[in-house]
Amino acid sequence: MARAYLDNSATTRPCAAAVAAMTKCLTEDWYNPSSVYKPSVEVFRRVREVRQLILDTVHGALCDLYFTSGGTEANNLAVLGAVQRMRGRQVVAVSSVEHPSVLAACERLSQLGHDVRYIGVSRDGELDWDALEKALSDGASLVSVMQVNNETGWLLGGERLHDFVNGRALIHVDGVQGYLRVPFDMKWADMYTLSGHKLHGPKGIGALVVKKGVKLQPQHVGGGQEGAVRSGTENTPGIMGLGAAVREMVDMGPDMPERLMEKKLRLIEGIKRVVPEMIVNGADPTASAPHIVNIGFPNVRGEVMLHALEGDGVFVSTGSACSSKKLKVSAVLTAAGVPAREAEWAVRFSLSPHTTEEEIDYAAERVGVQYDLLKRFQRR
Amino acid sequence: MRDVLLVRYGEVFLKGANRPHFLKVLTDNIKRAVKPLGGHVWLSDSRVYVSDFDDLNATIDRVSKVFGVYSVSPAVEMEKDIDVIAAEAVKMMAGYSGTFKVQGKRSDKKFPMNSMEIAAEIGHQVLEANPNLKVDVHKPQHRLMVEIRDNAYICVQEIMAVGGMPMGTGGKAALLLSGGIDSPVAGYQLMKRGVRMCAIHFQSPPYTGELARDKVMQLAKKLAWYSGGMRVYLVPFTRCQLEIHEKCPDELGTLITRRFMMRIAQRIARDFGALALITGESLGQVASQTMEALCCTDAVVDMPVFRPLIGLDKTEIMEIANKIDTYETSILPYEDCCTVFTPRHPVTRPKLETMPRVESKLDVDALVEEAVAGTEMVIVEP
Numbered sequence: 117m118a119r120a121y122l123d124n125s126a127t128t129r130p131c132a133a134a135v136a137a138m139t140k141c142l143t144e145d146w147y148n149p150s151s152v153y154k155p156s157v158e159v160f161r162r163v164r165e166v167r168q169l170i171l172d173t174v175h176g177a178l179c180d181l182y183f184t185s186g187g188t189e190a191n192n193l194a195v196l197g198a199v200q201r202m203r204g205r206q207v208v209a210v211s212s213v214e215h216p217s218v219l220a221a222c223e224r225l226s227q228l229g230h231d232v233r234y235i236g237v238s239r240d241g242e243l244d245w246d247a248l249e250k251a252l253s254d255g256a257s258l259v260s261v262m263q264v265n266n267e268t269g270w271l272l273g274g275e276r277l278h279d280f281v282n283g284r285a286l287i288h289v290d291g292v293q294g295y296l297r298v299p300f301d302m303k304w305a306d307m308y309t310l311s312g313h314k315l316h317g318p319k320g321i322g323a324l325v326v327k328k329g330v331k332l333q334p335q336h337v338g339g340g341q342e343g344a345v346r347s348g349t350e351n352t353p354g355i356m357g358l359g360a361a362v363r364e365m366v367d368m369g370p371d372m373p374e375r376l377m378e379k380k381l382r383l384i385e386g387i388k389r390v391v392p393e394m395i396v397n398g399a400d401p402t403a404s405a406p407h408i409v410n411i412g413f414p415n416v417r418g419e420v421m422l423h424a425l426e427g428d429g430v431f432v433s434t435g436s437a438c439s440s441k442k443l444k445v446s447a448v449l450t451a452a453g454v455p456a457r458e459a460e461w462a463v464r465f466s467l468s469p470h471t472t473e474e475e476i477d478y479a480a481e482r483v484g485v486q487y488d489l490l491k492r493f494q495r496r
Numbered sequence: 497m498r499d500v501l502l503v504r505y506g507e508v509f510l511k512g513a514n515r516p517h518f519l520k521v522l523t524d525n526i527k528r529a530v531k532p533l534g535g536h537v538w539l540s541d542s543r544v545y546v547s548d549f550d551d552l553n554a555t556i557d558r559v560s561k562v563f564g565v566y567s568v569s570p571a572v573e574m575e576k577d578i579d580v581i582a583a584e585a586v587k588m589m590a591g592y593s594g595t596f597k598v599q600g601k602r603s604d605k606k607f608p609m610n611s612m613e614i615a616a617e618i619g620h621q622v623l624e625a626n627p628n629l630k631v632d633v634h635k636p637q638h639r640l641m642v643e644i645r646d647n648a649y650i651c652v653q654e655i656m657a658v659g660g661m662p663m664g665t666g667g668k669a670a671l672l673l674s675g676g677i678d679s680p681v682a683g684y685q686l687m688k689r690g691v692r693m694c695a696i697h698f699q700s701p702p703y704t705g706e707l708a709r710d711k712v713m714q715l716a717k718k719l720a721w722y723s724g725g726m727r728v729y730l731v732p733f734t735r736c737q738l739e740i741h742e743k744c745p746d747e748l749g750t751l752i753t754r755r756f757m758m759r760i761a762q763r764i765a766r767d768f769g770a771l772a773l774i775t776g777e778s779l780g781q782v783a784s785q786t787m788e789a790l791c792c793t794d795a796v797v798d799m800p801v802f803r804p805l806i807g808l809d810k811t812e813i814m815e816i817a818n819k820i821d822t823y824e825t826s827i828l829p830y831e832d833c834c835t836v837f838t839p840r841h842p843v844t845r846p847k848l849e850t851m852p853r854v855e856s857k858l859d860v861d862a863l864v865e866e867a868v869a870g871t872e873m874v875i876v877e878p
Contacts, residue, residue, distance in 0.1 A: 423702030490702075493741055493837075 119429035120475035120482075122383075124314070125266050125293055125408055125466035126433055130357065131316040137360035138318060141353040149350050150341065159352055166359030170310070173366060174295075174325055176302040182324050182342045183355055187292040187311035188217035189335070190324035191260075193346070194288040194307040195221040197332035198258055199230060207231045209251035209285070210260045211243060211272060212451040218260055218290055235261075237452050241270025241399040245280065256285045263294030263308075267448040267464055268398035269408030271298065278304035286330065292322075296365045297373055297407050297469075306330050312354060316468065317361030321354030365469065372469050377406035379467055383476045384409055390484025397454055397462055407468065410449075412461035413483075416490045421463050424486040430479045433464050497574040497584070501535075501555055502643075502651055503544040506566035506659050522564045522662040528724050529558045541603055541645045547573070560657035563688050563722065564665075569641070571651035576607055578614070581648050582621040585640060588652055593628035597636035602644040614642055658688065663723050666690030669772040669802065670765035671719075672757060673697050673728070675712045678776030678805055680719060680822040681813050685804035686774050687722050694768045695719070695726060696761045698733040703837075707828075714825045716876045724878055729764050732870040733757075736863050737837050743857040746839040750784045751846050752855060753837070754793045756863065762797045763868045772800045778813065779806050783842035792846050 121129070130138075147153075149160040167181045184190040195218055199206050210222050212234040222232045233251040236244040243261070252259075259281055261273040273289035281287055288307040291300055295310040302308060302325060311322040326332065326345075338347030365372070384401055387394055395412040398404055413421055418434035425432055434446075445459035454462075465479070503526065508518045523544055527537045535549035544565075549555040552570060560568050572588065574580050589596065600614035609617065622640065623629060629638075643649045671683040673695040683693060697712045713728065720726035736756045744752050761773055777785045784793070794801055805813055817823035 419705070420702050423705045425702075426705070427702060486702075493738055 118431045120479040121431050122465045122467060122471065122475065122479055123431045123433050124468040124471070125464065127313045127319065128316045128468050129470070130313075130318055131361055131364055131470075133360040133364050134317050134357040137356040138353040141356040145352070145356075149352060150339070162359075163350055163352060163355050166355050166362075169359055169366075170323060170362055171325065173362060174300050174302045174308060176308075176325050178328050179302050179325050180328060180343060180345075182326065182346045183350060184322045184324055184346055185320055185351070186313070186322040187215070187290070187309055188322075190309040190311070190322045191215065191217040191288075191290055191292075192221050193324050193332060193335050194309060194326075195258070195260055196224065197335060197345075198286055198288070198307065198330065199225055200333035201331040202257055205229055205231060206258065207233065207251055207254050207256040208258045208260070209233045209235055209248055209256045211235045211237055211262065213237050213265055213267075213270075213272075213448045214260065214262055215266060215290060215292065218262070222260075237270065237272070239398070239453050241265065241268060241272065241404065241452070243272060243277075248280065252281065252284045258286045258288065260288040260290065262290040262292075263300060264291075264298055264405040264408065265398075265448065266293045266408070267446055267462075268410045268452070269401075269404035270399055271404055273305070274298075274300070275304050293408065294405065296362065297376060298405055299373070302327065312358040312361060315361050315365055316470065318354050318357040321351055321358045323358075368469055373406045376467060376469055377402070379471055379473070379476055380406055380409055382473065383465060383467070383480060384411075386477060386480025387411060387483050390480060391487045395458065395461070397449055397458075398452075408464065408466045410462055410464045412458050413463065413487055414461060414491075415494045416487060417460050418463045420490060421461075421483075421486060424490060425479070425482055428482040428486070430482050432479075433466075434462060497572060497580075498547060499552070500571050500573045500649070501546040501549065501552070501559060502569045502571040502649055503546065503559055503657075504566045504568070505544065505564050507661060508564055509542075518564070518662055518665055521664050522562070525562050525564070525663050525724075526559055529562050530555055533558065543643075543645070545573075556655055560655055561722070562663075563658055563660040563690060564662035565657035566659055567654050567656050569651035569654045571649045573647050573649055576604065576644055576648045578609065578617060581614075581642060581650060582618055585618045585622055585642065585650050586625040588650060589622045589626055589629065589638070589640060592626065592638050592652070594637040595630050595632035595635070596622070596638040596640060597631065597633050598622070598640045598642060600642050600644075604644050604646070607644045614644065618642055660688035661690030663687065663690055664692050667692070667772070668768065668770045669693045669774050670729075670761055670768055670770040671695045671774040672761055672776070673712060673716060674776070675708060675715065675826065676776070677810075677817050677823060677826040678778065678781075678813055680715045680776075680826065681816045681820070682774055682776035682802075682804050683719050684722070684816065684820050684822075686802060687719065691774075692723055693719075693726070693774065694765075694770065695728045696731060696764055697728060698731045698757055698760075700734045700737055701732075703734065703737075711825060711828050713874070713876060715822055717878070718820065718822050718825070720876045721878045726876045726878075727768065728874045728876050729768075730872045730874065731760055731764070731867050733760075733867060736760075736867060739858055739863060741837050744854055747841055747843045748846065748854055749837055749839045750842050751789055751792055752851075752858075754784050754789070755796045755851070755855070756860075756867075758793050758797050758801075759860070759864045760867045760871075762799055763864065764871060765799065770799075772802050773797065774802045774804070776805055776813075777803045778808055778810070781810065783844045786844050788845045788847075789843075792848050792851055795848055795851070 147156040226232045263273040287305040289305040290309045292311045306327045308325040313319040397410040449459040523539045535546045598615040598619040600611035640652045666689045671693045673679045716728045
């Protein structure tokens with residue numbers, strides 16, 4: 117078992133309230149929200165409450181919300197669904213460090229003949245604004261950028277992007293890593309993706325918030341649920357779990373992100389104290405998301421550090437996946453110009469509001485111990 | 497009258513006085529293979545039969561993978577009455593067209609007709625009934641087999657099986673199982689010769705992770721199917737690797753590592769009761785598999801080391817891996833136990849004489865002892 121779980125960007129532990137809400141839904145309120153007798157109508161009402169709750173958190177008074185099976189489906193729906201409702205060949209601009217669920221959807225658009233522009237990102241997580249301007253002046257009709265980068269914590273999508281695009285294209289923001297940990301307002305975007313299991317809710321539930329008037333081609337057709345944009349009986353246990361998790365996050369108060377940032381800085385400080393040669397990959401930590409930091413430990417492969425820490429009950433992840441033939445390094449770090457050798461050293465630590473100071477201090481201490489051991493054994 | 501599966505065995509025929517023992521083992525193995533499907537298995541008159549199965553295709557699939565089985569045929573069993581046999585033969589051949597031949601076999605010499613007469617009579621009746629068939633006794637497209645034993649059996653389909661020798665008749669050995677493509681194939685090749693084996697896997701945490709271990713367990717499970725279970729010994733190997741990395745010349749690192757693996761494997765193999773080690777080495781494939789390197793690794797053990805892949809090319813090995821369904825698992829990208837430790841320029845022609853001097857900086861016995869003591873044993877069910 118984990119003594120320090122610092123991989124909250126992979127998934128989070130479902131909170132007790134979410135588990136309770138799901139259990140209640142599975143055991144008592146299991147009726148189909150589309151049926152017309154009283155218990156069903158009651159479930160329908162609860163689903164509507166969760167929908168409204170989430171819309172309120174992103175100031176989405178003029179928005180619809182479609183529940184999906186998670187972040188991937190919501191991103192697919194936003195990118196494919198929006199472009200498929202437009203006439204002719206479209207120019208689409210995405211950052212080169214998007215999640216695969218956006219990049220793969222864009223690849224499909226390319227195959228269909230659309231013109232996809234990949235906008236580069238600097239080492240500090242700054243979008244290549246000139247390239248974006250070029251795409252917009254070439255008539256880009258959709259811009260898709262993530263709110264928070266999952267590997268580095270870069271803040272990419274938000275008010276600045278909105279001002280820059282200035283109504284020239286639809287904006288989709290993938291908020292899977294940012295929702296509720298970095299404030300968001302739907303006046304900055306036309307579509308916004310969120311996912312339940314990144315914020316102590318269950319897996320298998322997510323949502324796409326869409327400004328009224330934005331037309332989407334459904335990717336699932338059938339019984340016409342979710343305004344016919346996403347057919348299929350609603351995942352009511354998932355929705356109830358998501359609702360409970362969101363409620364709990366909201367109840368933590370508006371200064372929760374600040375407290376999260378303090379924890380992240382404490383972790384960085386703690387690691388720096390025991391490994392002074394560590395490198396923070398990405399932007400200045402105070403200028404990035406409050407819960408993600410990517411750290412390189414010179415001359416120790418991230419994967420080895422991960423397994424060493426795993427042995428001490430500290431769970432983290434790497435930016436790189438090792439293959440038996442060749443080392444594959446993080447596409448995000450590479451896209452941002454981090455040299456391949458340094459990208460190999462990357463370890464991602466991701467926190468949640470539930471992360472304790474004890475976990476942080478323990479993790480930092482173990483990092484120091486393991487680094488001292490591992491740095492002795494380098495490939496010659 | 498009933499449907500049975502007729503099972504022919506291959507090389508077991510050649511065993512003289514030991515034949516009854518081999519046949520008993522074979523029959524038991526077939527029983528174990530069909531047990532989940534609920535078939536009845538018996539040995540009679542140089543054939544093994546399976547009856548009372550629910551799913552013919554699943555039964556064929558399982559029986560044809562039992563080592564020692566040469567081929568199987570879905571057959572009909574009936575009384576020894578030439579008219580009954582002829583009527584069934586006509587029924588069986590009704591859907592066929594092209595050329596055919598009837599092959600008679602009579603081990604019950606009290607049956608009034610001899611093999612030739614049986615073939616002629618049945619052939620005549622089938623030909624009469626099915627105008628789409630012609631006789632070709634030399635190269636027939638279909639071969640209708642009629643066997644007169646305790647009962648009469650007819651069959652036309654023959655499905656080739658794996659062959660080899662019954663599992664458990666070839667002694668016990670220990671397989672060095674890495675997680676790559678070669679070692680599971682090496683294990684399979686010797687299992688096919690009836691060898692029962694355990695697997696030995698070296699782990700190097702934190703340089704290898706849980707996924708690498710899971711992968712090896714998946715491979716062991718594939719092999720365990722053939723032997724009805726398998727022991728896997730998981731050896732903690734990090735300490736040895738770190739010591740070698742620190743104290744030995746880089747270019748000899750892999751070779752010294754192999755020597756440690758062999759020493760540790762021999763200790764575990766002895767405890768398991770094995771008489772030999774099995775590795776997946778193929779001559780010249782990598783630096784540690786040159787003839788000189790193999791001499792250096794063999795020098796630290798007294799047991800014979802079997803290398804069934806020694807003369808195969810990588811493509812040939814991959815072909816077998818695909819056939820036994822280990823390839824997809826083997827190429828999963830976990831591992832490598834030690835890219836950190838792989839020398840950039842390993843020696844390809846090492847000299848055996850230099851080994852003791854190089855290893856003198858290491859406390860070989862203590863390292864081996866520590867690894868053996870820390871070894872974990874897991875039983876993998878088929």
